[in-house]
Amino acid sequence: MASLVNYKGLQVVESPSGDGGQALTDDFMTLGDRAPNVSDSDPGSTDDDSKGYFAGSMWLNKTSQTLWMCVDATVTAAVWKSVYRRTTTNLELIPDETDGSVSISGGLSSIGLDAGFSVSNPDQSAQIKNFWFPRNGDLKGGWWIQF
Structure with a gap:
């Protein structure tokens, strides 16, 4: 009977027999390496x-x-x-x-009741392409502003 050993938090077969057993052990070890x-x-x-x-x-x-x-x-x-x-x-x-920059490619979306936006360093510029303002805290209605 095969014995199990710990590999990065996963139990894998120590000495697998056959191609299927080896493939499963290899897959679990790859999964452990990626965690x-x-x-x-x-x-x-x-x-x-x-x-x-x-x-x-x-x-x-x-x-x-x-x-x-x-x-x-x-x-x-x-x-x-x-x-x-x-x-x-x-x-x-x-x-x-x-x-000191943070780059976000492809845009950034946010849904929430807080419509605020801030720049922590006011000496740096920020570009906003569109912004959602909820109406009276209701996310079903509001306004998009395109810049």
């Missing part, structure tokens, strides 16, 4: 290819609620970029460290 590593800390430069990380690997710091993505897994020189941070009430996109 974020969950830790109490941020990733570092030594969280690299030698530890099984690759460009595209994800890492979740469960203490700060920050999701990271590996962009270069070179041994002892891995590069991880923060993607977003979850707070009690917000999902914060983390800006590019070179110019």
Whole structure:
């Protein structure tokens, strides 16, 4: 009888027999590789290819609620970029460290009773193409403004 072993939180067959068993084990291991590593800390430069990380690997710091993505897994020189941070009430996109910008391609939609929009740095410009104002808090009626 085959025995199961833990692989990144999944139970996989240690020594599968036959092509079908090997295919299932390989699939589960690939799934485990694609799931974020969950830790109490941020990733570092030594969280690299030698530890099984690759460009595209994800890492979740469960203490700060920050999701990271590996962009270069070179041994002892891995590069991880923060993607977003979850707070009690917000999902914060983390800006590019070179110019402080956050780019959203393809547009941004929001539905809610709060029709506010703000720019945290008033010295920077913002472009709004359209905006939805709910009428009397009723999402069934309101106005779109095209800019």
